[in-house]
Amino acid sequence: MPRLLSIDDDRSIHHLVRRALEEFDLDIESAASAEEAMAKLTESPPDVVLLDVVLPDASGMDFFSQLKQHDPRMPVIIVTAVDTSDIAIEAMKLGAFDYLPKPIDVERLTCMVEQALESRRMMTVPVAMDELLTPAQKHDAFVGRCESMQHVFKAIGRVAAQSVTVLIRGESGTGKELVARAIYQHSSRAKGPFLAVNCAALSETLLESELFGHEKGAFTGAHSRRIGKFEQCSGGTIFLDEVGDMSPSVQGKVLRLLQEQKFERVGGNETIETDARIISATNQDLEEMCRKGEFREDLYYRLNGYTINLPPLKDRGEDRILLIEHFLARLAKELNKEVSGIAPDAQTALLEYDWPGNVRELESVLRRALLYCSGTVLLKSALGKDLFKEKQSANQSSKGSGVSADGGLARFVEDRLADESTDLYAETLAEMETQLLTILLRHTEGNQSEAARILGITRGSLRNKIRSLGISIEQVVTVSDEDEQPKDEQADSVPVEQC
Numbered sequence: 001m002p003r004l005l006s007i008d009d010d011r012s013i014h015h016l017v018r019r020a021l022e023e024f025d026l027d028i029e030s031a032a033s034a035e036e037a038m039a040k041l042t043e044s045p046p047d048v049v050l051l052d053v054v055l056p057d058a059s060g061m062d063f064f065s066q067l068k069q070h071d072p073r074m075p076v077i078i079v080t081a082v083d084t085s086d087i088a089i090e091a092m093k094l095g096a097f098d099y100l101p102k103p104i105d106v107e108r109l110t111c112m113v114e115q116a117l118e119s120r121r122m123m124t125v126p127v128a129m130d131e132l133l134t135p136a137q138k139h140d141a142f143v144g145r146c147e148s149m150q151h152v153f154k155a156i157g158r159v160a161a162q163s164v165t166v167l168i169r170g171e172s173g174t175g176k177e178l179v180a181r182a183i184y185q186h187s188s189r190a191k192g193p194f195l196a197v198n199c200a201a202l203s204e205t206l207l208e209s210e211l212f213g214h215e216k217g218a219f220t221g222a223h224s225r226r227i228g229k230f231e232q233c234s235g236g237t238i239f240l241d242e243v244g245d246m247s248p249s250v251q252g253k254v255l256r257l258l259q260e261q262k263f264e265r266v267g268g269n270e271t272i273e274t275d276a277r278i279i280s281a282t283n284q285d286l287e288e289m290c291r292k293g294e295f296r297e298d299l300y301y302r303l304n305g306y307t308i309n310l311p312p313l314k315d316r317g318e319d320r321i322l323l324i325e326h327f328l329a330r331l332a333k334e335l336n337k338e339v340s341g342i343a344p345d346a347q348t349a350l351l352e353y354d355w356p357g358n359v360r361e362l363e364s365v366l367r368r369a370l371l372y373c374s375g376t377v378l379l380k381s382a383l384g385k386d387l388f389k390e391k392q393s394a395n396q397s398s399k400g401s402g403v404s405a406d407g408g409l410a411r412f413v414e415d416r417l418a419d420e421s422t423d424l425y426a427e428t429l430a431e432m433e434t435q436l437l438t439i440l441l442r443h444t445e446g447n448q449s450e451a452a453r454i455l456g457i458t459r460g461s462l463r464n465k466i467r468s469l470g471i472s473i474e475q476v477v478t479v480s481d482e483d484e485q486p487k488d489e490q491a492d493s494v495p496v497e498q499c
């Protein structure tokens with residue numbers, strides 16, 4: 001279980017932190033002084049630290065530097081009273097993860113902790129390419145024995161140690177983020193930070209501010225200075241996902257950064273230098289975008305120091321069977337199911353399907369199937385006929401969320417009866433919950449806090465349900481974008497890819 005260490009001499013803060021995070025699967029420890037914190041850190045390293053910069057026995061900045069020396073990849077969230085916010089900003093420049101003013105806003109705290117844990121996971125959970133690992137091992141297995149995936153693994157090995165930019169290409173859900181993490185973990189920057197930014201999930205203003213930071217008053221809602229990811233990540237690696245979605249203005253700033261390693265915060269004059277390695281990824285045809293004038297050609301060449309192409313799942317031959325076995329073993333453990341095999345007709349159905357949402361969709365389909373499955377063998381009936389029909393229809397989303405938000409309940413029950421289900425109550429509840437949450441998350445454009453408020457449940461319960469039902473927020477929001485609903489423009493809103 002991940003560990004959080006809260007360092008503050010005010011006991012009421014520890015109490016608040018515990019209550020706010022009680023629904024996280026987190027082991028929460030507290031320390032009232034720098035000395036006590038260091039003893040706890042040394043005994044057992046935490047995955048995220050909340051640090052009050054005013055401690056009885058140390059200056060906040062000195063102690064922050066000690067923490068960073070101890071573990072440069074540990075996300076530290078600085079907690080400050082308003083009059084210490086300058087210290088927090090200084091700490092951010094030196095690589096603090098984020099900062100939180102007192103009085104603590106519980107919503108922001110939970111959001112930041114969630115982001116910090118994800119960031120820690122990306123940096124520290126090894127991506128294992130060499131063999132199929134058992135689910136008990138603490139690795140994210142990168143399954144691939146087919147020839148094209150072996151090329152990918154070799155390319156990762158070749159490019160990791162060089163300090164060139166890398167452009168990872170492939171359809172959605174093919175494993176681009178795994179490739180980026182594997183490159184980082186095998187590079188000479190592996191001890192430095194790795195920060196990921198999804199360029200498609202933020203409006204132009206928010207993305208610019210997320211990457212480059214902003215000065216107080218730079219735009220409506222910019223209440224204080226913010227340090228951007230490029231500044232925070234100096235000496236580390238930044239992963240720009242969905243890079244084709246950057247606006248022309250952000251493209252121009254990223255180009256200058258690649259040419260000169262320099263930039264200015266939004267609304268600022270100070271020129272800042274950074275040394276962050278850029279790995280980017282896209283599922284778009286950047287060459288075509290260059291031809292149409294939608295993507296800067298000079299930036300395309302700068303980002304594309306080396307290209308890694310990920311094949312779609314349907315072209316990975318026997319890997320599909322390995323992936324099915326891998327996910328069945330992992331998900332059975334995670335969902336506490338006894339399933340140890342798959343019926344031949346179920347396997348054939350999975351192999352015949354063309355998987356527009358690629359590996360992510362396969363994982364999502366198997367997760368739902370396991371939720372429905374009551375025996376030790378996964379039957380074809382658990383895969384859901386509906387799902388396959390819908391997925392193969394002409395007007396489906398290329399992302400494929402694995403969720404049918406408009407299927408009728410009566411039809412679902414009839415189908416399950418036809419399949420001779422013996423677990424109809426649990427199956428129907430899971431189906432209804434999936435549909436309800438999908439519709440609502442589309443309505444709130446992926447904003448989980450808002451969705452939890454409307455549902456009348458806590459954000460933690462919503463998050464648990466989203467995970468156990470295998471709903472992908474990113475995909476839900478993508479469907480909403482296709483419906484031409486506006487993206488969230490609020491400066492203080494929560495980026496959907498992170499929260």
Ligand SMILES: Nc1ncnc2c1ncn2[C@@H]1O[C@H](COP(=O)(O)OP(=O)(O)OP(=O)(O)O)[C@@H](O)[C@H]1O
Binds near residue numbers: 173174360
């Ligand atoms: N070869 C693989 N072996 C095991 N798991 C994989 C593999 N490829 C992808 N996955 C899993 O599939 C999911 C999607 O992968 P990932 O997020 O890396 O895809 P992506 O190409 O970055 O998607 P997107 O374009 O939508 O951002 C993740 O849970 C990842 O761990």
